[in-house]
Amino acid sequence: MVAGFGRHVLVEIADGQRIICHPRGKKSQALVGDKVRWLPSEDEGTIEKIDERSNVFYRQDELRTKSFAANLDQILILIAAEPEFSESQLTRALIAAEAAGITPIIALNKSDLIEPFGRAWTRLAPYRSMGYPMLPLAIKPKTDAPESATQTDELMALLKDKKTLVLGPSGSGKSSLTNLLIPSAKVLTAEISQALNSGRHTTTSTTLYWVDANRNTALIDSPGFQEFGLHHIEPMQLAQLMPDFKAHAQNCKFYNCTHLHEPGCGVISEVKSGAGPINIGANRYRLYSELFAELSQTRY
Ligand SMILES: Nc1nc2c(ncn2[C@@H]2O[C@H](COP(=O)(O)OP(=O)(O)O)[C@@H](O)[C@H]2O)c(=O)[nH]1
Ligand SMILES: [Mg+2]
Ligand SMILES: [Zn+2]
Secondary structure, three states: OOEEEOOEEEEEOOOOOEEEEEEOOOOOOOOEOOOEEEEEEOOEEEEEEEOOOOOEEEEEOOOOOEEEEEOOOEEEEEEEOOOOOOHHHHHHHHHHHHHHOOEEEEEEEOOOOHHHHHHHHHHOHHHHHOOOOEEEOEOOOOOOOOOOOOEOHHHHHHHOOOEEEEEOOOOOOHHHHHHHHOOOHHHHHHHHHHHHHOOOOOOOOOEEEEOOOOOOOEEEEOOOOOOOOEOOOOHHHHHHHOHHHHHHHOOOOOOOOOOOOOOOOHHHHHHHHOOOOOOOOHHHHHHHHHHHHHHHOOOO
């Protein structure tokens, strides 16, 4: 499945044709990236079965709103020198990726903006020492920039033959990346919304674009990075999904330590001393405490 607008989805068949399909019944909610079995019905199609998924990327903003993609190889978190990225959003996306067992790549765009880029790159230092793959990018540098060649070769090598979900805040360069790699993306998007949307009110959707003619390399565009909810994650799982916390949580005295107030907590003693090889900065500890509180609120 390559695009979805509520109950109407686009399924791509072997020859590359994309067909409007409807799920049969309520339970078979197909996600972008799913492999599905379908049957023609009149001029459209019905999804009969969804193949088993290797993974599902899950983001739950409010209790009712869920966004998904399935069978991903990796997640590209695209942030930029400007506008300044939110460490909270970055952390949430990384936790969601860890929870789904999908490799995240952090890319910092707009390396041509030397000073803000330097500041942002420094802010990312803790994430490099946690071991996250990270690369600088210039997707669409200003033409008067000293080095105006686009800096995307390393990224291209990472994307090759993989299905990559692209996430990032508004203004980070997501559309620029899509347009660079898939020159026909604008036309495709217009066609898709026309096919699926005619006369309906819908929000923007998640869409899969092939980068190569052989359909081996794909980018999946997904809106909504601002409100990155993690309501599907238990607070007690959090530390295991944050590599810097995980490294120190094994030293806690209590196996069910929340790392908020317990005596003999390996995390708290690391935050206080800053002595370990993987330091937990004050920012990260604050983000953890906030998330822990948020995820501990009443569940339905
Ligand atoms: N200086 C600079 N600007 C860029 C770069 N890449 C994209 N932009 C600009 O950043 C702005 C936002 O880009 P866009 O692709 O629309 O971001 P989106 O909101 O994530 O889709 C546009 O004005 C782009 O021209 C870059 O490498 N350097
Ligand atoms: Mg955009
Ligand atoms: Zn602890």
